[in-house]
Each structure stands twice: as structure tokens, then as C-alpha cells.
Amino acid sequence: MELEPQPETSAPSHRRRSSCSNCNRPLPVCLCHVIPTSPIPTATQIIIIQHPHESRHKLNTTPVLTKSLLNATSLISRRLTPNLHPLLTDNHPSPATFYLxxxxxxxxxxxxSDLKKSVNEFRNTNNVPVVLIVFDATWKHAKEMVSASEGYLSKFSTRVCLDGFDEGREGGSIYDSELVLRKEPCGGCVSTLEAVARWLGAMEENGPEIEERLIVVLREMVRLQAQFLKPMKPRPKKAQN
Incomplete structure (x- = not known):
């Protein structure tokens, strides 16, 4: 017996979520109401080296930073190489270059905190820009990026860490709640946006104001995103031998 031919069914169409034309985020989590209307000027020139995988992460804070700060630029790369940025040329890298x-x-x-005084003195006596390099990636990828870049970075830059870093202490989330968006590996580790905010808070003339404006953006970003997540129970720690 022959079977009657079945009508062809077209594959279901997946509509892409509408995004804001300004902040490029999905409309339900648009941040235009907290992103500064005019990007904030800073004396520090900020270069963000972003891992290709991180550029596709939903909680990536780099686009928010570059829209909020006038002197922040981002580059997608797995490592820092000479001439990747105009401020990092072979011949004239700034002698006041630091990486977090x-x-x-x-x-x-x-x-x-130990760096703050010397940088301010240097800035007042030398007409060169202070350059901050940050690596935006998962901690695993960030370690690989720094390791691959240090041969070049060590020639002219200084490694800086935020106060409170403690490898032996468990890290928190990027905000205080029972929800965890991204768990940090140890104490003193923070998101890229918060790290830059804390640098500017310490180094800029009006640093505390700049830091607070950036943290307001981060808090709102997390608050909006948290609406779509379920509470995560902390994993029980395994007993060490």
C-alpha cells in the first residue's frame, strides 16, 4: 500500500531578540539609563585586551566600559604584541604603563595603594600618558593571555594587583546576594569593570566620583541579568587529603 505524501513542514523560525541600537544589549537588559550620556574623560589611557571567547559572553563588561569612558579602547586578541595599539609601539611605549x-x-x-603615590608624582613631573592594560577573559584564559604577553610587557610595564588579593581565601560573586552570576576564583578578584573602576578611583583626580558612576552601571547590569537566573546553591567543599 502506498502512503500518501505528507505536506512539507518548514523549520521553525528563531527570532533574534531586539537589541538597543545604543548599548547593543537586548532591550530587557538595556543599560542606557545608567551609562553616562557623555563618556567620562580620564587622565589614564585604558587598553582592554579581550579574549575572543569573552567577547561573546552575556555578562561581558568591556562594551559597557568603552561606552562609559572616553579613553578606553578594546582589542580582541589572545595576547599583547608590539604595535597592537598606538600607545604600545616598539619605539615609544609610555614609561608609565601598568597592567592589572x-x-x-x-x-x-x-x-x-602602594603604587598611587609614585604614579601621581610621576604624572606631575613628566608629560607622558599613564597607560593601564587589563585582560578581559575567564580566569583560565586570562592567565594564558598574561603568560603569553609577559615577555613583551616586562620590557616596559609594571604588574599591579588590587588591594585585598588573597589566593587562600574563597572569592565572591560580583555582587552581594544569594544569586551568583560569575564566581571569582579567590579573594580580591573582581570583574573587569570593577577592576578598572577601582584603579580610576585611586589614580584619578576625581577618582571616587568616577568609580561610583561605574559601579552604579555594574550594579544595574547585574540586577537586570539576575531577573533571568535561578538561585544557585553553593557547592559543598570536598575534604582535602
Missing amino acids: FPPTHSSPAITL
Whole structure:
């Protein structure tokens, strides 16, 4: 017996969520109401080296930073190389260049509070820009990026870590709640946006005001995103042998 031919069914169409034309985020989590209307000027030139995978992450804070700060630029790369940015040329890298990353036994770092006085003195006596380099990625990828870049970075830049870094202490989330969006690996580790905010808070003339404006954006970003997540129970710690 022959079967009657079945009518063809077209594959269901997946509509892409509408995005804001200004902040490029989905409309339900648009941040235009908290992003500064005019980007905030800073004396620090900020270069964000972003891992290709991180550029596709939903909670990526780099686009928010570059829209909020006048002197912040981002580059997608797995490592920092000469001439990747105009401020990092072979011949004339700024002598006041710093990169934020937690220390290791082989690569110690100066704390932000210890650095503050010397940078302010340097800025007042030298007509060169202060350059801050940050790596935006998961912690695993960020370690790989820094390791691949340090041969070049060590020639002219200083490694800096935020105060409070403690490898032996468990890290928190990017905000205080029973919800966890992104768990940090240890104490003193924070999101890219918060790290830059804390640097500017310490180094800029009107730093506390700039830091607060950026943290307001971060808090709102997290608040909006949290509406679509369920509470996560902390994993029980395994007993160590």
C-alpha cells in the first residue's frame, strides 16, 4: 500500500531578540539609563585586551566600559604584541604603563595603594600618558593571555594587583546576594569593570566620583541579568587529603 505524501513542514523560525541600537544589549537588559550620556574623560589611557571567547559572553563588561569612558579602547586578541595599539609601539611605549593582574611567585605585583603615590608624582613631573592594560577573559584564559604577553610587557610595564588579593581565601560573586552570576576564583578578584573602576578611583583626580558612576552601571547590569537566573546553591567543599 502506498502512503500518501505528507505536506512539507518548514523549520521553525528563531527570532533574534531586539537589541538597543545604543548599548547593543537586548532591550530587557538595556543599560542606557545608567551609562553616562557623555563618556567620562580620564587622565589614564585604558587598553582592554579581550579574549575572543569573552567577547561573546552575556555578562561581558568591556562594551559597557568603552561606552562609559572616553579613553578606553578594546582589542580582541589572545595576547599583547608590539604595535597592537598606538600607545604600545616598539619605539615609544609610555614609561608609565601598568597592567592589572594578580601576582604569582614568579611574577610579583605591586598593590594599587602602594603604587598611587609614585604614579601621581610621576604624572606631575613628566608629560607622558599613564597607560593601564587589563585582560578581559575567564580566569583560565586570562592567565594564558598574561603568560603569553609577559615577555613583551616586562620590557616596559609594571604588574599591579588590587588591594585585598588573597589566593587562600574563597572569592565572591560580583555582587552581594544569594544569586551568583560569575564566581571569582579567590579573594580580591573582581570583574573587569570593577577592576578598572577601582584603579580610576585611586589614580584619578576625581577618582571616587568616577568609580561610583561605574559601579552604579555594574550594579544595574547585574540586577537586570539576575531577573533571568535561578538561585544557585553553593557547592559543598570536598575534604582535602
